[in-house]
Amino acid sequence: MEMVLQNPVREQKAVSDGIIGMIFLLATEAMFFAGLISAYIVNRAGIPVWPPVGQPRLPIEVTAVNTAILIASAVAIFLFRKNIIANFNKGNKSLKLLVTTILLGGTFLAIQGTEWVRLIGYGLTTTSSLYGSFFYVIIGVHAVHVVAGLAILFYLFKAIKNSATLEIAKNKITVCSMYWYFVVGIWPILYMLVYLM
Amino acid sequence: MSDTLHKKSFFRKYLFSTDHKVIGMQYTITGLFMAAVGGFLAYVFRYNLAYPGDHIPLFGELGAQQYNSFVTCHGMIMVFWVAMPILLAGFGNFLIPTMIGTDDMAFPILNMMSFWIFLLSTIVLLASFFVPGGAFGGGWTMYPPLSAGGYTNPNPDFFKAFFSGASLMILAVALEFVAMLMGGINFLVTTINKRTKGMTPFRIPLVVWFINIATIIFMFSVGPLVAGAVMLLFDITVGTGFYDPARGGDPVLFQHLFWFFGHPEVYVLLLPAVGAIGEILSVFSRKPLFAYKTIIYLALLSAILSVVVWAHHQFVAGIDPRMATFFSVGTIIISIPFAGIFLSYMATLWGGSIRFTVPMMWALGFIGTFLVGGLTGLFLGSNAFDIYAHDTYFVVAHFHYTLFPVVFFGFFAAFYFWFPKFVGKNLNPALGKIHFWCTTVFFNGTFFLLFFNGLGGQHRRINDFSLFSNVVKEPYITFEKIATISAICLILSQFIFLYNFVTSAVRGKKAVKNPWDANTIEWVADSPPPHGNFNPYPEVFRGPYDYSLPGEESDFIPQNVPHTNENIPVLKVKLSVS
Numbered sequence: 001m002e003m004v005l006q007n008p009v010r011e012q013k014a015v016s017d018g019i020i021g022m023i024f025l026l027a028t029e030a031m032f033f034a035g036l037i038s039a040y041i042v043n044r045a046g047i048p049v050w051p052p053v054g055q056p057r058l059p060i061e062v063t064a065v066n067t068a069i070l071i072a073s074a075v076a077i078f079l080f081r082k083n084i085i086a087n088f089n090k091g092n093k094s095l096k097l098l099v100t101t102i103l104l105g106g107t108f109l110a111i112q113g114t115e116w117v118r119l120i121g122y123g124l125t126t127t128s129s130l131y132g133s134f135f136y137v138i139i140g141v142h143a144v145h146v147v148a149g150l151a152i153l154f155y156l157f158k159a160i161k162n163s164a165t166l167e168i169a170k171n172k173i174t175v176c177s178m179y180w181y182f183v184v185g186i187w188p189i190l191y192m193l194v195y196l197m
Numbered sequence: 198m199s200d201t202l203h204k205k206s207f208f209r210k211y212l213f214s215t216d217h218k219v220i221g222m223q224y225t226i227t228g229l230f231m232a233a234v235g236g237f238l239a240y241v242f243r244y245n246l247a248y249p250g251d252h253i254p255l256f257g258e259l260g261a262q263q264y265n266s267f268v269t270c271h272g273m274i275m276v277f278w279v280a281m282p283i284l285l286a287g288f289g290n291f292l293i294p295t296m297i298g299t300d301d302m303a304f305p306i307l308n309m310m311s312f313w314i315f316l317l318s319t320i321v322l323l324a325s326f327f328v329p330g331g332a333f334g335g336g337w338t339m340y341p342p343l344s345a346g347g348y349t350n351p352n353p354d355f356f357k358a359f360f361s362g363a364s365l366m367i368l369a370v371a372l373e374f375v376a377m378l379m380g381g382i383n384f385l386v387t388t389i390n391k392r393t394k395g396m397t398p399f400r401i402p403l404v405v406w407f408i409n410i411a412t413i414i415f416m417f418s419v420g421p422l423v424a425g426a427v428m429l430l431f432d433i434t435v436g437t438g439f440y441d442p443a444r445g446g447d448p449v450l451f452q453h454l455f456w457f458f459g460h461p462e463v464y465v466l467l468l469p470a471v472g473a474i475g476e477i478l479s480v481f482s483r484k485p486l487f488a489y490k491t492i493i494y495l496a497l498l499s500a501i502l503s504v505v506v507w508a509h510h511q512f513v514a515g516i517d518p519r520m521a522t523f524f525s526v527g528t529i530i531i532s533i534p535f536a537g538i539f540l541s542y543m544a545t546l547w548g549g550s551i552r553f554t555v556p557m558m559w560a561l562g563f564i565g566t567f568l569v570g571g572l573t574g575l576f577l578g579s580n581a582f583d584i585y586a587h588d589t590y591f592v593v594a595h596f597h598y599t600l601f602p603v604v605f606f607g608f609f610a611a612f613y614f615w616f617p618k619f620v621g622k623n624l625n626p627a628l629g630k631i632h633f634w635c636t637t638v639f640f641n642g643t644f645f646l647l648f649f650n651g652l653g654g655q656h657r658r659i660n661d662f663s664l665f666s667n668v669v670k671e672p673y674i675t676f677e678k679i680a681t682i683s684a685i686c687l688i689l690s691q692f693i694f695l696y697n698f699v700t701s702a703v704r705g706k707k708a709v710k711n712p713w714d715a716n717t718i719e720w721v722a723d724s725p726p727p728h729g730n731f732n733p734y735p736e737v738f739r740g741p742y743d744y745s746l747p748g749e750e751s752d753f754i755p756q757n758v759p760h761t762n763e764n765i766p767v768l769k770v771k772l773s774v775s
Contacts, residue, residue, distance in 0.1 A: 021304065024381070027416065031421060032419075032420030032421070034420065036428075038421070039454065043439075043450070047445050052445075126431065126437050127438075129444070130437075130438060130439070130446060133439060
């Protein structure tokens, strides 16, 4: 039999544990991307012809559409959080917005995947040039984050299904959507630097 | 009491425990085990330096490639598998929850996973000794192109390249960073959100502040290194050319990414140790810590400066002289906040009723030895001198005069100070003093003369000086031998510590709650603190350093004693209740 310990007497928490933890995690992630981006810019600045001769151009137009899809997923999760906090009892209606977010994120990944297959067919590989190396590493690292983000959103979906009240789920909703905002928010920067610059 | 509270199986209690004290102990023991590994490597290559080509007792003959592996792994192990787990994870896990008055970390399961990932990283690193080609031998800084095999093979066999010393080392470091990141998030969230009632920011003990500042520096600087390591791993295993100049890459880029983390890392290790030393100095001087708030602001200032001085490691790498000047000036400026912190420590000692206990001796020893490291750092910070001294033993001596006091004097001071609290047994003070004097004498014997070797121009990357007899001459050969003999004695003296640790833990006298008459609230808990630490949770009414206040009868007033006007009788009652 476990005896219940007295709870620690605490100062009122201004912000929940999960949110603070996520802020520090995302700050570290931001520095990780900053490292990749600065490495890219340093190398890019030293090479006069970019992209190198004989290497295919990146699919700017398709990726622009794809960027819009990813941003739409962020709008969906914003509306989801707003709706579910306003009315938790109509959970299923709000959950459709979360499913929309997941589907839009999945679509983004699928389009990226098909573009990668096409680019490899055109001769752009990790070893074909520094251009290809940076493209696959930076965009690949982002894709890994999208996959992690989708896993987190799927976890959130299950967690809300299992939560009886808003109080139990609210913190998870905020923390998980913070991660998704980061994944979406870093993408336009990468798109601009890697595709457009 | 602890037995009735949480009855758990052996595995849940000692192996897969979520209790911060058990995790802290796991980190510390793993760190000490790795210190033994790193110390053995040091013994082998130091022996080879003094007596090149001889048969090394307990090892055999050391080849040139093996020598490189051993030096590399000694550096790697001591920084990432000894200093990090002991100073950051060990101190953080033990001290943060108990000193801010809470039961455990904010995310206990994350904390447990942090240790197991760390252990995995340790296994990966040790496994790298047994892959074909042996452990990585290109220096602990892993500079390409050497670490990428010189880019001789643009299409490497992925599996063969992956199971090489270099990529396993990168993988091990990456895993260790994941572990420290999980621990770090826990430290920060716990300190921000789980403080007991009345524990306002400026009532938090210095060491907790410093561990958190160290964690922030770590988390800010680690990302770029991971980015650099990912690219290096691709270069080794996939055959990309991020750092290959022949394909447009830039090898100096890796140095920038590495040192952007590598230099702040020094402060990540330094700050927890300096914080612990501050606690100890205040307790055993029986005086409030001088300029407590100023010390915190100075530490924050040094944290900011520490991330803008990294390129002073690259003065000989061919960076722009204008940039070198900037980094030179920055490096020398960073000594100002640290001079401020150490002068405040001196002022804490000034006029105090000093008690020469074992932890106090380590704390004073830390200040004395670290001073030598800090002052020689000023020489090296100057670009012009560094270009001469960079590849000599001067750098080796300087580095060890900074990191050895930080890691070992800092750890031992804290160990002798908090052992009665967290293990609940008293250590043998006589053995502690012998351990201190042996360590201090042999440490100085090992490294002091190497400054002269460095100034004499002795190169630090040569495994067999007998091949270069025209440049290496007396007295430097004798100095090498003195250094080696001292290093062996230094390693042997640690057996005193081991003996003291084991015998005291097994059959030492039971420790009282507050053996040092200290104020911070971990001393309010039982020794050792049970699962949950406090019952009831203390409320904090005052700062951590109320020693020898004028008009008070007792020369220490713990943080959980309220302020009161006719406080002397009340104080006594409160003390005995706590």
